[in-house]
Amino acid sequence: MITAEMKSEYYQALLDKNSEYEGVFFVGVKTTGVFCRPTCPARKPKFINCEFFDHAKQALLASFRPCQRCRPLSHPNHVSELVRLLVNAVEENPEQRWTENDFQRLSVDAATARRQFKKRFGMTFVEYARARRMGIALKEIREGKAVIDAQLSTGYESSSGFRDAFSRIMGAAPTLLGDHQVLKASWLDTRLGPMIAIADEEALYLLEFIDRRGLEREVERLRQRTKSAIIPGSTAPIRSIERELEEYFDGGRTQFATPLFLCGSPFQRMVWEHLQTIPPGHTSSYSDVAAAIGKPSAFRAVAQANGANQLAIVIPCHRVINSNGDLGGYGGGLSRKRWLLHHEKETSHLL
Structure with a gap:
């Protein structure tokens, strides 16, 4: 159910053409009878003339037709x-x-x-x-x-x-x-917007939303830490994660089998490995994670490791929230974090 608070949030995202909300909602415009995606370039309607939907199908059933400018039924x-x-x-x-x-x-x-x-x-x-x-x-x-x-x-x-x-x-x-390796970078389209995947022929090194703040610095740090050249292209792990993400967003997958390369400190890797044990549809707090890895006082360091995760969705840092139940932070945007948690809660019991 879309609450009044969410409607206000979605309307601001519509005004800002915020790409973080791609796939999170669709808006029907009562005065024109069309429905659009959040980033539609058309002139923005008044709030009173907007009706918000979780899915395009809901907008169609409400008698709205797809906008010809942003084409909400296409990818x-x-x-x-x-x-x-x-x-x-x-x-x-x-x-x-x-x-x-x-x-x-x-x-x-x-x-x-x-x-x-x-x-x-x-x-x-x-x-x-x-x-x-x-x-x-x-x-x-x-x-x-x-x-x-x-x-x-x-x-x-x-x-x-x-x-x-x-x-x-x-x-x-x-x-x-010299003997520096080559990593391939590929653009992946997803329900929640485009992502970049970087991998060699053996494992996936990075998976992030394209509009994540500081992505360029992330990629540069990866290149320096691995002493790699990063060029456009595809590898077996990239093709694997593209297929698995499609299954995940369709509700047919909750676990990922693509091989991963965890580029971090021993403590960070310990945190990331634990995150993968949090069941889909469930959440843990930073304190819970710290206690689970045997370092109960290190919840701040856990939060930093959580934020340093470069494998979005696959290593589910979105399942870690504040102790008081608030969502906390998320590099891909809180709207995506909320959507991912809702999606996993809705689909995990079906598998």
Whole structure:
């Protein structure tokens, strides 16, 4: 049931186009007869003309029709045809250096491509294509190919330009990478908004909502701690967690089997391992967790370890709340934490 307090909260989220509320609610506009997602770009209605729903189906049953601007029945991060076209073009020839003529050949406006890629991936199309080229260069260097050959194959005539571009993306000059590993980063669409997954071929290192504050710093710390290059791509653990998240949001899964790499201190790993024992549909307080790991006075350190978790949902830090019953904090936003707890309470008894 959506309370009066939640309606006020949802209306403010609607005014702010707050992406943290994607999938949490839908709003029906009585004056137009349409229903929208929270981030709809259309002019905002007055509060008195809004009716809020937990699911799109409820809005349809209330005789609202889907908005043509935000398309609430499609995926909240549906890939545009332009983005799909350009991603496919890069995969067909990942070593290509794009020019204005290439965009014209595909009847694509370069400025539109830049804008849509920035919104979708957090980088421009040129940056995306460059990252793919650099990924190939890194692979060639690790396989023993000379740096100059990798430089030329990615289209750089200047060695200094190649080094600079390589360092900006990979975090180290090509000759300094040594035995550093490669992590792949992939965008995952979920019911509650897009997430980023980072993994190698063996385990998942990071899973976070794209709009989490400080995500860039998280990724940079991961890169430094693991001494890795992080490039766009997919691996078996990423494909596994994408499938498992879909099952989780559909209500068909409460436990995850994707292998995890816990990048933290021994104390943090102890906390994270315990979090995975909290049953879906249940919560624990920070004090409960501290007592369970044999350190009853370390509840503040538990809270810090909880906040340092880089594997959202999979390591269920959202199941830890304050002793007084308040939700406490959550890096993905309290609206998502509330939704996750409600979702697990509703679905855990069905499995």
